[in-house]
Amino acid sequence: MRVLHRPVASCVRIPAFGLVLGALLALPLAAGQTAERPLPSQQQFLDEVFDKILDWERHPPRPNHRERRITTDYDGDRVSERLEEIYRITWYREQPVYVLEAKNGKPMPANYIQSQEARKLKAIDDEIAKPSNKEKIQAIYLTPLLQRYSYKLMGREHLGDRTAVKVRFDPIPGKFPEQKIASKIMENVYGYGWVDENEKELMQAVVDNNGSIHIGWGILANISQLHIHYTRHYLPEQRFWFVRSLKVRAKVRIFFWTSYNRLVESTFYDVNAPDIVGIRYAEPGR
Numbered sequence: 001m002r003v004l005h006r007p008v009a010s011c012v013r014i015p016a017f018g019l020v021l022g023a024l025l026a027l028p029l030a031a032g033q034t035a036e037r038p039l040p041s042q043q044q045f046l047d048e049v050f051d052k053i054l055d056w057e058r059h060p061p062r063p064n065h066r067e068r069r070i071t072t073d074y075d076g077d078r079v080s081e082r083l084e085e086i087y088r089i090t091w092y093r094e095q096p097v098y099v100l101e102a103k104n105g106k107p108m109p110a111n112y113i114q115s116q117e118a119r120k121l122k123a124i125d126d127e128i129a130k131p132s133n134k135e136k137i138q139a140i141y142l143t144p145l146l147q148r149y150s151y152k153l154m155g156r157e158h159l160g161d162r163t164a165v166k167v168r169f170d171p172i173p174g175k176f177p178e179q180k181i182a183s184k185i186m187e188n189v190y191g192y193g194w195v196d197e198n199e200k201e202l203m204q205a206v207v208d209n210n211g212s213i214h215i216g217w218g219i220l221a222n223i224s225q226l227h228i229h230y231t232r233h234y235l236p237e238q239r240f241w242f243v244r245s246l247k248v249r250a251k252v253r254i255f256f257w258t259s260y261n262r263l264v265e266s267t268f269y270d271v272n273a274p275d276i277v278g279i280r281y282a283e284p285g286r
Contacts, residue, residue, distance in 0.1 A: 039153045039155070039156060039165065040153070040165065040197070042151070042152070042153050045153065045165065045195075045200070046151055046167075048200045049167075049195055049200045049202075050146055051200075052199075052200045052201055053143065053146070053202075054143065056241075057143055061238075061240045061242060061273065062091045062094070062096075063238070063242065063271045063272060063273040064088075064089065064090045064091070064271075064272045064273070065089050065242075065268055065269065065270055065271045065272065066086060066087060066088055066089065066101075066268070066269055066270040067086070067087045067089060067098075067266050067267070067268050068084070068085075068086055068266065068267045068269070069084070069085045069086075069087065069264065069265070069266045070082065070083070070084050070085075070264070070265045070266075071083045071084075071085070071262065071263070071264050072262065072263045072264075072265075073260070073261065073262050074261040074262070074263070075261070076261075083103070083104065084103070084104050084105065085100060085102065085103050085104075086100070086101045086102040086103075087099060087100055087101065088101050092120075092121050092124055093124055093125075093128060095124045097117065097120050097121065097124070098120070099113055099116055099117045099120065100113075100116060101113060145186060147175075148171060148172055148175040148176065148186070148187075149169040149170060149171055149172060149175075150169065150170050150172055151167055151168065151169050152167070152168045152169075153165055153166070153167055154166040154167065154168050154192065156197065157194065159194055159203050159204060162196050162197075162198075162203065163196070163197045163198070164194040164195055164196055164197060164203050164204070165194070165195050165197050166192055166193075166194055167192065167193045167194075167195060168190075168191070168192050169190065169191055169192070169193065170190045171186065171187045171188070171189070171190065175187070181215055181220075181221075184213060184214075184215055185209075185213055185223070185226070188209055188210050188211065188213045189207050189208065189209050189210065189226065190207075190208065190210055191205060191206055191207040191208060192205070192206055193205045199234070201232065201234070201241050202232055202241075203231065203232055203233070204229075204230065204231045204232070205228070205229075205230045205231075206227075206228065206229050206230075207226070207227065207228040207229075207230075208226065208227050209223065209225065209226040209227075212224050213226070220254070220255065221252060221253065221254045221255070222252070222253045223250065223251070223252050224251045224252075224253070225249065225250060225251040226248075226249075226250050227247075227248075227249040227250075228246070228247065228248050228249075229245070229246070229247040230243070230245070230246050230247075231243070231244045231245045231246075232244055235271060238271070238273050242268070242271055243268050244267070244268060245265075245266065245267050245268065246264075246265075246266045246268075247263070247264070247265045247266070248262075248263070248264045249262075249263045250262055
C-alpha cells in the first residue's frame with residue numbers, strides 16, 4: 001500500500017464535523033458494486049482526486065442555502081428529546097452566518113431574526129479584529145489531512161446513476177503530533193470515501209472511530225462512539241458540487257459529569273449562489 005504525500009495548500013472548511021472520508025467494514029463486492037473492469041491506477045486516481053480538492057479549496061463555492069437540522073438525544077436506546085431547527089446560511093467576510101429561522105415547526109419572530117443576524121455579524125467582526133487563541137472545532141480542514149492518511153482503492157460501486165470508486169483511508173501513526181482536540185480525533189478515525197470515477201469528486205463518506213478517544217487522558221472528554229455519514233451532489237444549473245446531507249452520531253463524556261448521547265441529522269437545500277439569480281431548490285422530501 002503506497003502512501004501519497006501532497007503539498008499543503010490553502011484550506012477551506014466543510015460543515016462542522018465535516019470529516020470527508022468515510023468508514024464502514026470493507027465487504028468484497030458489496031451490493032451495487034461491480035468488478036467488470038480493473039480499477040484505475042491508484043496513484044494516478046488519487047492524484048486527480050487530490051487535485052480536485054485543491055482546486056475546490058482555491059475557489060470554494062459559498063452559496064446561500066438552508067439547513068434542516070434534527071437533533072435527537074438518547075437515554076440509553078430510548079429517545080429522550082428531539083429538536084428540529086431550520087437555519088438560513090449566508091456569508092459575511094467569507095464566514096458562514098447561521099440564523100435560526102424556525103424551531104420545531106414554529107417560525108422565529110422577525111425582530112429576533114434581525115437581532116440574531118446583527119449579533120453574528122458583529123461576532124465575526126470582533127473575531128477578525130481580535131482573534132481568539134482558543135481552539136474551535138467548527139469545521140475540519142481537508143488539505144492538511146491528505147498526507148496524514150494512507151489510501152487503498154477497494155472496489156467500484158454504483159451510487160444513483162453514477163459510478164464511484166470506493167477508497168479506504170487509515171491514519172498514519174505519528175502524523176498527528178499537535179496537542180489539539182481535532183488532531184486527537186483525526187488520528188483515531190478510519191474510513192471509506194466514494195469518489196465519482198469520471199469527475200473525481202467525493203460523493204459519499206462514512207467515518208467511524210477505532211476505539212474510545214481520550215481527550216486530556218480522558219479527563220477533559222472521552223468519545224466512545226463517533227459515526228459520520230456525509231454526502232455531496234452535483235448541482236447542474238450552478239455547475240458545482242455541494243453538500244447534500246450530514247449525519248453525526250456521537251457518545252461523549254465531558255469531564256466527569258456531562259454526557260451526550262446524540263444524533264444530529266442535517267439536510268441542505270434552497271441553494272442559491274449570489275451570482276446566479278433565481279435558481280432555487282426545493283426542500284428535500286417535499
